[in-house]
Amino acid sequence: MAGQSRKWMILVATIWIQAFTGTNFDFSAYSSDLKSVLGISQVQLNCLAVASDLGKVFGWSSGLALLYFPLWAVLFAAALMGFVGYGVQWLVINDLISLPYIVVFLCCLLAGLSICWFNTVCFVLCIRNFPSNRALALSLTVSFNGVSAALYTLAYNAIDPSSTQLYLLLNALVPLLVSFIALVPILRQPPLEPLPPDGVRRDSLMFLLLNAIAILNGVYLLLFGSNASDVATSRLLFGGAIFLLVFPLCIPGLVYARSWFLRTIHSSFRLEGSGFVLVDVDELQVHKGMVTRESSLEDYRLLNDERVPNTVVAQKSMDEAEEGCFWKIIAKDQLEMLGEEHPLGLLVRQLDFWLYYIVYFCGGTIGLVYSNNLGQIAQSLGQSSNITTLVTLYSSFSFFGRLLSATPDYIRAKVYFARTGWLAIALLPTPVALFLLASSGQASALQAGTALMGLSSGFIFAAAVSITSELFGPNCVGVNHNILITNIPVGSLVYGFLAALVYDSHGGLKVKAVTLDSVVCMGRECYLPTFVWWGILSVLGLASSVVLFLRTRRAYYRFEQDRLTSTMLYS
Numbered sequence: 001m002a003g004q005s006r007k008w009m010i011l012v013a014t015i016w017i018q019a020f021t022g023t024n025f026d027f028s029a030y031s032s033d034l035k036s037v038l039g040i041s042q043v044q045l046n047c048l049a050v051a052s053d054l055g056k057v058f059g060w061s062s063g064l065a066l067l068y069f070p071l072w073a074v075l076f077a078a079a080l081m082g083f084v085g086y087g088v089q090w091l092v093i094n095d096l097i098s099l100p101y102i103v104v105f106l107c108c109l110l111a112g113l114s115i116c117w118f119n120t121v122c123f124v125l126c127i128r129n130f131p132s133n134r135a136l137a138l139s140l141t142v143s144f145n146g147v148s149a150a151l152y153t154l155a156y157n158a159i160d161p162s163s164t165q166l167y168l169l170l171n172a173l174v175p176l177l178v179s180f181i182a183l184v185p186i187l188r189q190p191p192l193e194p195l196p197p198d199g200v201r202r203d204s205l206m207f208l209l210l211n212a213i214a215i216l217n218g219v220y221l222l223l224f225g226s227n228a229s230d231v232a233t234s235r236l237l238f239g240g241a242i243f244l245l246v247f248p249l250c251i252p253g254l255v256y257a258r259s260w261f262l263r264t265i266h267s268s269f270r271l272e273g274s275g276f277v278l279v280d281v282d283e284l285q286v287h288k289g290m291v292t293r294e295s296s297l298e299d300y301r302l303l304n305d306e307r308v309p310n311t312v313v314a315q316k317s318m319d320e321a322e323e324g325c326f327w328k329i330i331a332k333d334q335l336e337m338l339g340e341e342h343p344l345g346l347l348v349r350q351l352d353f354w355l356y357y358i359v360y361f362c363g364g365t366i367g368l369v370y371s372n373n374l375g376q377i378a379q380s381l382g383q384s385s386n387i388t389t390l391v392t393l394y395s396s397f398s399f400f401g402r403l404l405s406a407t408p409d410y411i412r413a414k415v416y417f418a419r420t421g422w423l424a425i426a427l428l429p430t431p432v433a434l435f436l437l438a439s440s441g442q443a444s445a446l447q448a449g450t451a452l453m454g455l456s457s458g459f460i461f462a463a464a465v466s467i468t469s470e471l472f473g474p475n476c477v478g479v480n481h482n483i484l485i486t487n488i489p490v491g492s493l494v495y496g497f498l499a500a501l502v503y504d505s506h507g508g509l510k511v512k513a514v515t516l517d518s519v520v521c522m523g524r525e526c527y528l529p530t531f532v533w534w535g536i537l538s539v540l541g542l543a544s545s546v547v548l549f550l551r552t553r554r555a556y557y558r559f560e561q562d563r564l565t566s567t568m569l570y571s
Contacts, residue, residue: 006188007129008206012248013182014122014141017075019245020178021118022148023082023111023171024052025398028375029153029391030093030164032384037093038101042376042503042521046496048108049372053492055112056485062120071121072186078117079179085111086172093165111171118175119145129189135409135466136207142462143214143402146454149395150221153388154241157234208410210248214403217244222396335552338559341473347480352471355548357487360464362541363427365491366434366534367398367457372492373499373527374450380503380526381441393447394454401426401458405466418556419467424545426459431542434535441524470559471552499530 027049035045065074088107091097119142126137155174156166224237335352347353370377371394378387408422433452436445468481506525 006185009185009249010125010129010189011137011141011210013185014125014137015144015248016178016245017118017175017182018122018141019144019147019151021078021082021115021175022145022395023086023152023175024115025146025149025371025395026152026167026171026391027052027372028378029149029156029388030167031372031375032379032387033164034089034093037095038104040101042500043497044101045376046372046500047493048105049369050489050492050496051105051108052112052115053368053489054109055114055116056482056488058113059116059120059485060482061113062117065117066120066124071124072183074117075121075179075182075186078114078121079176080114081110081117082114082175083172085109085114086168090165090168090172093168114175125186125189130203133203133207136204136406138465139402139406139409139462140207140210140214143399143405143458144217146398146402146458146461147218147221147395150392150399151241153392153395154221154224154234154238156388158231158238161231161234211403211406213244213248215400217241218396218399218403220244221392221399335471335555336558338470338555339473341476342471342480343476344479344483347472347476347483350472352548352551353484355544355551356467356471357484358544359423359427359541359548360460360484361487361491362537362544363430364457364460364464365488366430366495366538366541367453367460368488369492369495369499370450370453370534371398371457372496376503376521377527378446380521380523381443381446382522383443383446386443390447390450394450397451397454398458398461401455401460402462404455405459405462412560416557416560418549418553419463419470420545420549420552420556423460423463423467424542424549426456426463427538427542427545429453429456431535431538434531434538438528438531438535470556495534498533499527502529503527 031045031049034048035042038044062074062078065077069077085107088097088099089104089111092099092104122141123138126141127134130137152167152170152174155170156164160166221241224240333351342350342353371391374390374394375387378384378390383390405422405426408417408419429452433449433456436452437449439445464484465481468484472480503521503526506521506523
């Protein structure tokens with residue numbers, strides 16, 4: 001039982017690490033000051049944002065480091081990279097030192113790389129300690145990465161709301177401090193012990209409680225995250241946010257209490273039939289074994305009229321319409337089985353992978369680029385005083401989107417829908433938000449659009465690892481997912497560069513201020529063409545997600561039927 005308690009301590013430590021290391025989400029809070037001090041154009045400022053995203057290209061180095069160094073060493077290496085990357089920028093923005101642009105660019109790259117190393121440490125901790133519930137552990141902890149900007153905004157308001165440079169100092173120091181705090185549970189990791197028969201369900205109950213606390217945390221930050229009425233109130237609110245992060249430490253005590261209750265009070269109090277079924281490696285292996293044993297696809301009939309009638313009708317309609325050009329594309333090399341391993345050579349030849357790549361490129365990546373430009377967007381619309389509010393809004397809704405990505409696993413026993421279908425639904429708010437922003441420059445439209453962008457991109461970021469594992473194999477997920485997210489630096493460069501060109505071109509005609517050759521553009525025209533083009537591209541991503549769903553839904557429903565069959569046989 002001590003080992004069970006310690007693994008929850010590790011999960012709480014992982015939550016802390018993720019909550020304070022999503023430092024790339026607050027770039028827009030200090031980007032305008034950085035642009036002014038360096039005297040650079042919007043294009044050059046965009047390159048600094050891209051530099052942070054380029055750190056993901058070298059994210060593989062963290063996995064390589066884990067082959068030779070212990071986990072705690074990799075954790076502190078990440079903290080030191082962030083300390084140097086953000087610390088040097090803080091010195092520059094406060095005019096304490098003067099550095100050429102290329103050095104600041106490298107500092108941004110180093111800071112972005114530190115985030116990848118932190119994420120790798122968190123992923124390994126979740127997988128090691130929650131092998132049966134890895135999906136829930138990853139979803140929960142990754143969600144907290146989305147609230148970092150809101151937490152830093154609260155800290156900023158509580159310390160000195162007159163200095164946006166404080167963000168950089170906090171970005172440098174807080175992850176290092178949190179790494180020291182998390183060191184104790186990480187060094188005392190429990191040995192891997194098999195769970196008892198009802199262990200997965202008990203863990204699921206704990207995850208349900210943690211998700212409830214997480215939702216409370218997100219609502220609290222959404223309501224009070226940007227409150228800056230006075231320093232005393234801000235400090236009280238920041239203390240409340242820290243309390244909500246510390247509160248999950250009660251979970252180990254609940255583990256002990258529940259065990260005592262089940263042993264001594266009423267041993268029959270069990271949650272029969274209410275556990276959360278997850279897509280993990282073991283289920284995929286059972287599924288692949290069942291498929292392999294079938295003699296042919298004609299004899300393999302997963303879906304019957306009683307279980308999934310709509311799917312059968314849809315499949316029959318698809319077969320009848322296969323002569324059409326669209327349905328030929330849907331049926332071509334259609335995925336027949338989830339979990340089949342796709343090495344690099346096979347991966348890049350799959351139409352499903354490139355559809356998935358476009359979905360991510362035209363969905364989550366646009367959301368990330370939008371957050372990087374949020375400071376200049378708000379400034380151009382005359383909302384400079386609300387930048388911290390908008391950063392908090394994006395951060396909080398990104399957090400809710402990440403939490404929602406676990407919904408398919410919670411409701412799967414009652415309502416089953418292919419995860420690629422959920423992905424298509426999650427992408428829908430992105431074009432809505434962008435066309436709303438293009439049609440109106442009002443503060444309300446800006447806030448609504450920012451919330452929708454955060455919600456959509458947060459869901460996509462969190463769901464992507466599970467989808468990659470299911471479509472292209474769990475054993476190759478490390479390599480395959482790193483190939484997928486290469487679209488983040490590429491998209492950040494392309495989208496951001498085009499947005500910066502539009503911004504600078506309009507800035508030459510409609511200028512508010514020129515400081516050290518830095519032009520500030522004012523008016524809706526600064527981003528109107530950008531929103532329109534981003535909206536069109538997001539529609540392309542939405543269409544690709546629908547095609548991906550149609551091509552993969554049969555494999556998902558086949559997998560679900562196999563899982564139900566194996567569960568009944570086991571019972």
